[in-house]
Amino acid sequence: ADTYTCLIYPLCKAREADKAKNILQEMKFRGFRGSTRLHNAVICVLCKSKKVNDAVGIYREMLREEEENIPDIVTYSHLIQGMCKLKMVDEASRLREEMKQRGKMMDVVSYNVLIHALCVTNRVDVARGLLEEMVMNSLTPTVVTYTALLDGLSKGGKVDEALKFLRRMIERDCLPSVVTYNSLVNGFCKLNRMDEASSLLAEMSNRGCMPDIFTYTPLIWGFCKKGKLNDGLRLMEELSHKNLVADVVTYSVIIDGLCKESRLDEASSFMEEMREKDCLPNVVTFNSLIEGYLKAGKIHAAVEQFDKMAKLGCTPDAFTYSTLLNGFCKMGKLNEACHMLNEMSAKGLVPGIVAFTCVMDGLSKEGRIQEAEDLLDEMLRMKCEPTVYTYNTLMNGLCIANRIEDAQKLLAEKKFSPN
């Protein structure tokens, strides 16, 4: 049994979910029981690999074995979190009921997991109910509890409420952490309320929460979106003066900001800086660069970046393709765009709904409405679910072609919710 234990833990740590699961099963087949902890470790890694169903399978086995390995609060936390990450919210609440029936009391961490899950699925109000419930059960919320809620508010744009929440935490002697402040800073940045975001940056340092790259990255993002690139660049310097190390996300943010303003030389010097610092660019970094070059009409440079991605073992994603196709279309290179779309289908690559919509828009603006309509059928065939953008694009095209009635017909079919 010890042998198995020694095998399984490292596998879990290495995220080898399937192997861990198989070895656990082999162990039990040979008559060793293992422990709840060991089962939990496997359930944990299965959940993190999005194999929640397998994780549930192990949980059910644990129940069947009766007395041997009794699922504990940690088992439930893992499962609930895994389910919530896959938006299986109903299953998660069912499990919570099951947990209650088995006499397992929710503890602080399991409440935190649930509260977080509710927040990320836009149900902050329900989450707040849970906060009250936990207090009634004489559990003391921690900084993690409050931060999860505050982040939910912040992401929903309710930053003023989130700020009140922060003040209340402090009153209740629960000290905010750097994560708490970061959530708030991010919220203000998303709304482009950069003055308030900046004062929070000052406040957090004063309170002993040292800003990190999770603080700076949203600030840089916000300044870029506001067209205050120079403030963004200033913060890039400031963070290194504070001995913080920008990572690929931070670099991608500033590179994207620069690309969107067509400051391509500066963007590529950040690429150079990344190379010097052994920070590898990822697909997001490349997507931003590709977009930048295309918007500046530099197709060749864009394609060069696309090739460079492959060399770095970086797989193009739906963003890459839509960026490329959109760029082609906007430059009037419609035939190239269509060609690329066909090639992708031939290779079994799925361009994604946005890429289709870009080409559809290009076609309809060139008066090639029939081809645009055909594209809708192809999308459906490829199981790319059209969005309201897709239909807006098509309706726009139909109107351009003076087929107003057909556009109205499309609207009347109610295949989408108009905006």
Next chain:
RNA sequence: AUGCAUGAUAGC
């Protein structure tokens, strides 16, 4: 060392 909170890119 069995579980919890924060950051980036594309289309009308």
